[in-house]
Amino acid sequence: MRDYRYLAELTDDPDGGVVVSFPDVPEAITSGADRHQALASAADALGLALRGYLAEDRDMPARAAEGTVMVSPHADDVLKLALIESLRRQSVTPDRFQDMSGLKDWEVAALFDPDAVNEVAALENALALLGQRIRIGVEAA
Incomplete structure (x- = not known):
C-alpha cells in the first residue's frame, strides 16, 4: 500500500502566522494565519508539489522523515x-x-x-x- 503522507514542519513566521514546509518535499511550502489555516493550506501545497513531480516525469520523493504532524494531499x-x-x-x-x-x-x-x-x-x-x-x-x- 502506498502512503502519500509526509512530515510537515510548522514554524512561527516573524511577520505573523505559521509557515509549513516539508523536509522530503522542499517544493511544498505554504503558510496560514494560524496553525489550523496553515495545515489546511499544507494539503493543497503538498498535492500541487507532488503533481509537479509527475508533470516533470520525476519519481515521487521518498518519505524519509516521520513525526507527529504528517500531512496528506487531498x-x-x-x-x-x-x-x-x-x-x-x-x-x-x-x-x-x-x-x-x-x-x-x-x-x-x-x-x-x-x-x-x-x-x-x-x-x-x-x-x-x-x-x-x-x-x-x-x-x-
Missing part, C-alpha cells in the same frame, strides 16, 4: 498520484488504456494529466482497471 490528489504512478509502473500508454477502458480520447487524456481534475469515481475506476483498489481511512488530525 483525496482526489492522492488518487491521481496513485493512478499516474500505476500507469507508469505498468508502462500503460494512453492508447492501451483507451483500449482497456473504452473511454473517449479526452477522458483518457485527463486521467494521464497530473493537473487535470477528475471525479473520484473516475479515478477509482481507472485504478481498478490497473488492478488497484483504494482503501480509505479516517484518523484523528
Whole structure:
C-alpha cells in the first residue's frame, strides 16, 4: 500500500502566522494565519508539489522523515498520484488504456494529466482497471 503522507514542519513566521514546509518535499511550502489555516493550506501545497513531480516525469520523493504532524494531499490528489504512478509502473500508454477502458480520447487524456481534475469515481475506476483498489481511512488530525 502506498502512503502519500509526509512530515510537515510548522514554524512561527516573524511577520505573523505559521509557515509549513516539508523536509522530503522542499517544493511544498505554504503558510496560514494560524496553525489550523496553515495545515489546511499544507494539503493543497503538498498535492500541487507532488503533481509537479509527475508533470516533470520525476519519481515521487521518498518519505524519509516521520513525526507527529504528517500531512496528506487531498483525496482526489492522492488518487491521481496513485493512478499516474500505476500507469507508469505498468508502462500503460494512453492508447492501451483507451483500449482497456473504452473511454473517449479526452477522458483518457485527463486521467494521464497530473493537473487535470477528475471525479473520484473516475479515478477509482481507472485504478481498478490497473488492478488497484483504494482503501480509505479516517484518523484523528
